[in-house]
Each structure stands twice: as structure tokens, then as C-alpha cells.
Amino acid sequence: MISGAEIMVKCLQEEGVSILFGYPGAVICPFFDKLYETDIKAILVRQEQNAAHAASGYARATSKVGVCVATSGPGALNMITGIATAYMDSIPMVAITGQVKSDVLGRDVFQEADITGACESFVKHSYLVKDTADLPRVFKEAFHIANTGRPGPVLIDVPVDIQQGEIEEFVYPEKVNIIGYKPSVQGHPMQIKRAVEALLDSKKPVICVGGGVLTSGAKPKLREFAKLTNIPVVSTMMGIGAMPSNDERYVGMIGSHGVKAANKTINEADLIILCGARVGDRAVSSPNQVAKNSRVIHIDIDPAEIGKNMKTTIPIVGDLKNVLTQMLKEVSYTAPKEWLEDIAGWKKEFAKPHVKFDGYVEPQSFLEKLSEMLDKKSILIADVGQNQIWCANSFKVSDGRFFTSGGMGTMGYSVPAAVGAKFARPSRDVVAVCGDGSFQMSMNELATIAQNHLNVKIIVMRNTVLGMVHELQDFFYGSRYAVTELDEMPNFASIAAAYGIESAFVSSNEEAEMYAEKMLKSDKPFLLVCNVHPNTPSR
Amino acid sequence: MKYTLSVLVENHAGVLSKVSGLFSRRGFNIDSLAVGTTEDENISRITIVADGDEYVIEQLEKQLNKLIPVIKVRTLTEGSFVSCELYLVKVRCTAKQRLDIMKIAELMQAKIVDVAQNSITLQFADTSERFDTLTELLKPYGIREIVRTGTVAIEKDSAVKK
Numbered sequence: 286m287i288s289g290a291e292i293m294v295k296c297l298q299e300e301g302v303s304i305l306f307g308y309p310g311a312v313i314c315p316f317f318d319k320l321y322e323t324d325i326k327a328i329l330v331r332q333e334q335n336a337a338h339a340a341s342g343y344a345r346a347t348s349k350v351g352v353c354v355a356t357s358g359p360g361a362l363n364m365i366t367g368i369a370t371a372y373m374d375s376i377p378m379v380a381i382t383g384q385v386k387s388d389v390l391g392r393d394v395f396q397e398a399d400i401t402g403a404c405e406s407f408v409k410h411s412y413l414v415k416d417t418a419d420l421p422r423v424f425k426e427a428f429h430i431a432n433t434g435r436p437g438p439v440l441i442d443v444p445v446d447i448q449q450g451e452i453e454e455f456v457y458p459e460k461v462n463i464i465g466y467k468p469s470v471q472g473h474p475m476q477i478k479r480a481v482e483a484l485l486d487s488k489k490p491v492i493c494v495g496g497g498v499l500t501s502g503a504k505p506k507l508r509e510f511a512k513l514t515n516i517p518v519v520s521t522m523m524g525i526g527a528m529p530s531n532d533e534r535y536v537g538m539i540g541s542h543g544v545k546a547a548n549k550t551i552n553e554a555d556l557i558i559l560c561g562a563r564v565g566d567r568a569v570s571s572p573n574q575v576a577k578n579s580r581v582i583h584i585d586i587d588p589a590e591i592g593k594n595m596k597t598t599i600p601i602v603g604d605l606k607n608v609l610t611q612m613l614k615e616v617s618y619t620a621p622k623e624w625l626e627d628i629a630g631w632k633k634e635f636a637k638p639h640v641k642f643d644g645y646v647e648p649q650s651f652l653e654k655l656s657e658m659l660d661k662k663s664i665l666i667a668d669v670g671q672n673q674i675w676c677a678n679s680f681k682v683s684d685g686r687f688f689t690s691g692g693m694g695t696m697g698y699s700v701p702a703a704v705g706a707k708f709a710r711p712s713r714d715v716v717a718v719c720g721d722g723s724f725q726m727s728m729n730e731l732a733t734i735a736q737n738h739l740n741v742k743i744i745v746m747r748n749t750v751l752g753m754v755h756e757l758q759d760f761f762y763g764s765r766y767a768v769t770e771l772d773e774m775p776n777f778a779s780i781a782a783a784y785g786i787e788s789a790f791v792s793s794n795e796e797a798e799m800y801a802e803k804m805l806k807s808d809k810p811f812l813l814v815c816n817v818h819p820n821t822p823s824r
Numbered sequence: 825m826k827y828t829l830s831v832l833v834e835n836h837a838g839v840l841s842k843v844s845g846l847f848s849r850r851g852f853n854i855d856s857l858a859v860g861t862t863e864d865e866n867i868s869r870i871t872i873v874a875d876g877d878e879y880v881i882e883q884l885e886k887q888l889n890k891l892i893p894v895i896k897v898r899t900l901t902e903g904s905f906v907s908c909e910l911y912l913v914k915v916r917c918t919a920k921q922r923l924d925i926m927k928i929a930e931l932m933q934a935k936i937v938d939v940a941q942n943s944i945t946l947q948f949a950d951t952s953e954r955f956d957t958l959t960e961l962l963k964p965y966g967i968r969e970i971v972r973t974g975t976v977a978i979e980k981d982s983a984v985k986k
Contacts, residue, residue, distance in 0.1 A: 410892040430892060465833070465892060465896075589883070592882065593883060593886075
């Protein structure tokens with residue numbers, strides 16, 4: 286006989302899970318107890334939301350499914366924001382929650398919450414397991430759904446009696462058979478042909494890359510395609526890192542917080558190739574206005590994204606890596622020189638000098654410098670707020686990665702995501718950049734970092750205000766700083782010291798660079814607090 | 825414009841809530857939704873009548889397809905299907921009026937399923953247009969209650985009128 290809890294652990298082993306992030310509680314205890322005997326690492330975070338963010342950081346760094354675990358009721362509810370954040374950024378994740386005994390479900394017992402109901406609109410799929418014998422199939426399906434097609438979080442809610450229940454033997458299904466779920470991965474050959482032909486008529490083509498390029502592992506193909514055709518590339522926030530920042534064809538991030546030259550490029554283009562980008566409202570505020578002047582080829586694995594935000598001339602449903610491989614075989618096109626010269630001109634024309642304040646760190650030039658100091662494959666994780674915009678526009682990626690909560694814009698993402706990323710890639714530099722607002726939302730994870738001796742570097746842009754909203758108040762609310770001032774700021778150095786973590790407080794770029802160098806040489810965690818002037822603009 | 829969608833889903837607990845939840849969270853308006861098992865007991869069919877333009881219906885179809893337990897979605901084109909709804913109507917009726925209402929029921933092919941001192945209940949299965957005709961005829965007597973199932977539809981095998 287084998288118990289449900291043991292089955293759950295065996296399923297994780299079958300799926301090759303080596304680490305998960307979680308927080309225990311009474312009704313998930315049977316599972317954690319069985320996990321204790323195995324070599325799957327269970328990392329105790331300090332709040333459940335951070336378990337999901339850590340799983341997200343891990344998933345992004347490995348392309349494997351990230352796993353997070355919480356107990357019923359408040360544990361599961363705390364995890365919601367993390368699950369929704371993963372959903373918006375298409376992160377493969379399996380979230381496991383304990384649930385009260387199945388025979389008292391719906392009676393509002395202690396720590397009961399309808400978590401499958403609550404998460405319905407931001408999980409790819411969810412299960413409430415009612416029979417121990419269903420566990421192997423449910424786990425097999427959950428991992429399959431999470432990491433195929435357009436990835437996303439899958440929730441498995443397991444009542445405690447199902448974990449305690451026993452069945453004869455454990456057999457892990459070899460195959461998944463869900464009749465309603467067969468994502469197409471190859472682009473339709475006719476559509477590929479149409480796309481390649483459309484290129485031939487184009488004088489001003491542009492490729493717009495989104496998170497899908499990174500998710501599908503199409504980065505090398507994309508770079509090859511851009512090089513071969515010489516088509517300029519703009520990026521959404523999620524697509525940063527798909528192209529090397531210093532590539533001559535790369536123009537920059539589009540959108541309300543992007544680079545003017547990139548926006549100009551997509552507005553002037555006569556053909557837009559959207560690659561795994563859903564062009565959300567932050568990327569293009571009026572996409573159909575843009576599409577009016579140009580034809581749009583939209584490549585995405587999720588058919589529902591095609592035509593949702595931008596009118597599409599040639600839709601191609603499929604895995605970007607395959608579609609680009611197919612297109613590479615057929616394409617023979619080079620973008621006109623004049624078009625690239627125009628863009629190079631705009632890049633120069635619209636380049637903006639950074640605003641500097643004496644006695645403060647100027648974040649954008651510091652981030653540019655930091656990019657040079659970091660190793661080529663480093664992972665930088667930006668939080669949400671002005672720090673996100675500074676990182677998106679100034680951090681230079683080559684072979685490394687840039688993670689951020691792009692879709693949901695969840696403050697507090699960077700530190701726990703860095704925890705997950707560092708576990709995934711221990712040999713790479715992992716740096717979290719946050720503001721003093723976002724840092725205070727998840728600084729409890731310093732405990733997780735300390736407990737696991739994780740070599741995570743944290744940079745806090747300390748401007749003593751909630752900068753993004755503060756700036757918005759300058760533009761639209763007559764500089765009335767309602768509830769955005771962080772007075773009586775805690776001493777971050779003392780906080781770091783309380784966890785036994787080294788730190789430095791810097792007030793100039795020279796100092797910042799000096800300590801950054803010191804911090805990167807050490808194999809211990811470090812908190813670098815940059816004193817930033819509250820009026821430093823996002824761009 | 826009104827569209828009729830025919831959706832095949834896996835017959836599991838929670839599937840209906842996933843489908844109906846989609847409508848509210850994506851802001852789609854539905855007129856009716858009817859659900860029941862098919863010839864295969866593991867599969868249910870949901871018939872949805874929704875209001876919207878082409879963009880809305882295309883989105884609706886795609887978003888429905890994204891749900892894992894959804895097997896197939898079809899938007900039925902006008903003239904390619906027959907549809908029907910079941911109605912129960914309770915009408916005020918004195919002893920004197922009984923014969924009149926029985927006449928109407930006979931004319932409209934409605935079935936009388938309950939007769940009481942002061943009311944009569946009709947069962948009627950047809951299209952919503954025919955039902956409108958019936959209610960017009962019954963209004964003068966005073967309609968006390970209407971219960972309807974929502975439209976169900978099936979594709980025609982006979983010559984399809986485009």
C-alpha cells in the first residue's frame with residue numbers, strides 16, 4: 286500500500302523535480318513529511334507569495350516547471366498574487382495546496398478557502414483532487430499542461446484525507462491524453478509562405494519580440510533571423526534579452542516607458558513581425574492605430590493572442606522556435622539600408638542625457654556600468670516601479686537574462702525570484718534590483734537568503750518615495766504627493782546586519798561602482814543601498 | 825448580433841463554472857446557456873447564445889478553446905442548425921377563461937401540464953419567436969410565471985442554407 290502523500294512525492298520525482306519552495310501547515314503536513322525522506326530540496330520561504338515568485342524565478346532560469354507548495358486557507362490565499370503574476374508572464378508552474386478534509390469541504394471549517402474557485406481566472410488549469418487514485422494522472426497532466434503550449438501555472442488542491450488515503454500501488458502514467466488540449470507547435474506551411482512573401486514587398490520591416498521568444502527557446506533562431514535579414518528589432522518589456530542590447534539592429538524597448546526611437550520605428554514600419562508578443566497596453570497604447578499603416582505578421586503559440594490586441598494580416602500559430610526555423614529555410618530578404626540608417630538617426634536624435642543630482646546615485650548610468658561588470662550570463666531581476674524602467678532601458682543584456690513581473694507588475698517580485706533563480710543557476714551572477722518600496726514588500730526573504738547562504742546580490746534604489754506614483758502625481762495631480770512618501774525610512778544596513786548580511790550605503794556613482802565591484806567579487810549575499818534623488822525621472 | 829455557440833466539454837465537476845466564469849471575467853454577454861450530457865456520457869454539450877460583434881465572438885471562441893476541458897467549439901451559422909427552447913408558463917385563469925386558453929394552447933401546440941382553480945400551466949417547446957407569439961396571446965389573462973431552459977441547437981444534415 287502507498288499513501289497519497291507518498292504518491293505526490295513520487296510524482297514530483299518522476300517529473301524530475303529537484304527543488305520546491307513552500308511553507309507548511311497542518312493539512313499539507315503529510316506531503317512535507319514524506320518529502321523529508323527524499324533528496325528533493327524543500328526551501329522554506331517566509332511568506333507564501335514568495336514561494337510562487339521563487340518558483341517563477343527558478344522556472345525562468347531553467348525552463349523547467351517551478352513548484353511551490355502551501356497549506357490551505359491563508360497559505361493558499363497568500364500564494365494567489367504569485368500565481369497570478371506567473372499567469373500573466375506565462376511561467377510554467379505547478380502550485381500545490383493542502384486542503385481541509387474532503388468530507389467537510391464547503392462547511393467553512395478552520396483554514397478552509399475555495400482556492401480552485403479563487404484562482405480560476407489566472408491559472409491555466411486547476412484540480413481539486415477527490416480520490417487518492419487520481420493523483421498520478423493529475424500530476425502527470427498538471428506538469429504537461431504547465432509546460433506545453435503557452436506555459437502557465439497549474440494548481441493542484443489536495444485535501445488532507447486524500448494525502449493520507451492509500452492505494453495498492455503507484456503507477457505513473459506514461460502518456461497524457463487530454464482530448465481538449467493539443468497545442469499546435471508547427472506553423473502552417475501556407476502561412477509561412479505568405480509571411481515570407483509579404484517581407485519581399487516591405488521597405489520598412491520591424492521585428493517586435495516578446496516574452497515568447499525566451500519561453501520557447503527561440504533566442505538563437507531569432508538572432509539568426511535578424512542577422513540574416515538585417516531587420517531591426519524592438520522589444521516589449523518581456524522580450525528584453527531576446528536580442529543583445531548592443532546589437533546594431535536592436536532599437537530598444539517600445540511602449541509608454543520605452544525608448545522613443547523604438548516607438549518611432551514601430552510607428553513608421555510598413556510590416557510588423559510580432560514574435561511571441563501580445564502587445565499589451567503598456568507596449569503599444571493604440572495597437573490598431575499602428576496596424577492601420579502597416580501589415581502585421583503575428584506569430585504566437587496561443588491562438589487567442591492573435592488579433593486580440595492588434596489586427597493581424599498574417600496569423601501564424603505555432604512554437605516560435607519551429608516557426609522561425611521554418612521561415613529561415615524559405616526567406617531570402619534583406620532590409621533596405623536606408624531604413625536602418627533612418628533608425629540609427631533616430632537613436633542619436635532621441636538619445637536623452639540622464640538627469641544627475643549631486644550627492645546621489647544616478648541609477649541609469651550605474652546600471653549601464655553594472656552590466657559591464659557582471660558576467661555575460663548573469664541574471665538581473667528588476668522589481669516594479671521606477672527601478673523596473675531604469676533596468677529595462679539601461680541594463681545591457683548579452684547572453685544573460687532579464688526577469689521582471691511584466692504583465693502583473695507585482696511589487697516585491699525581485700528578491701524572492703532571485704532566490705529561485707540562484708538555486709537554479711548557482712554559478713551565475715544573480716542580482717535583484719528594487720526600490721525602497723518594493724524591497725520592503727519582500728525583505729523578509731533576507732531570512733531565506735541567509736538560511737541557505739545564497740549568493741544573491743540586492744541593489745535597492747533608495748529614493749524615499751514610491752517613485753513611479755510620485756512621478757505620476759507630478760504629471761497629473763499637481764505634485765500632491767498623496768501617500769507616496771516613505772518617511773522615517775528604516776536603516777537598511779541595520780536590517781541586513783540583523784540577518785548577518787553585508788551591506789553598503791552609497792551616494793555617488795563612483796562609490797556605487799566601487800562597492801558593486803567588491804560585492805561581485807564576494808561569494809556572499811550583499812545589499813547595496815543606492816541613495817537616489819526622489820526627483821530622478823523614470824526616463 | 826446574436827450568435828449560437830455549441831461547445832463540447834468533458835463531463836467533470838467544475839467544468840461549467842470554468843466556462844461560465846470565463847464570460848463574466850472577459851466581459852462577454854450571454855443570453856442563455858444550456859448544458860446536458862451527449863450520446864457519450866463523458867462528454868457534455870453547452871449551447872450558448874451570445875450577443876456581440878464578430879470580434880467578440882472570435883475572442884469568445886478562442887478563449888473557450890483555451891480552457892483545458894473544452895473539447896470543441898463551433899459557432900453555428902445562420903440556417904445551418906435547428907434550435908429549440910423549453911418554456912413553462914403559468915397563466916392566471918378563471919373557470920370561465922379556461923376554454924379560451926385551451927384553444928390558444930391547441931393552436932400553438934402547447935401542452936397543458938397543470939390546471940388549478942385560478943391558474944393553468946402550459947409547456948411549450950419551440951423557438952423564441954414562436955414563444956413571443958404565445959406570450960402575446962396569453963398576456964391579457966395575466967402571466968404569473970415564466971420558466972425557460974435556454975436554447976439548445978443541433979446542426980442540420982439536410983441542405984444547408986448559407
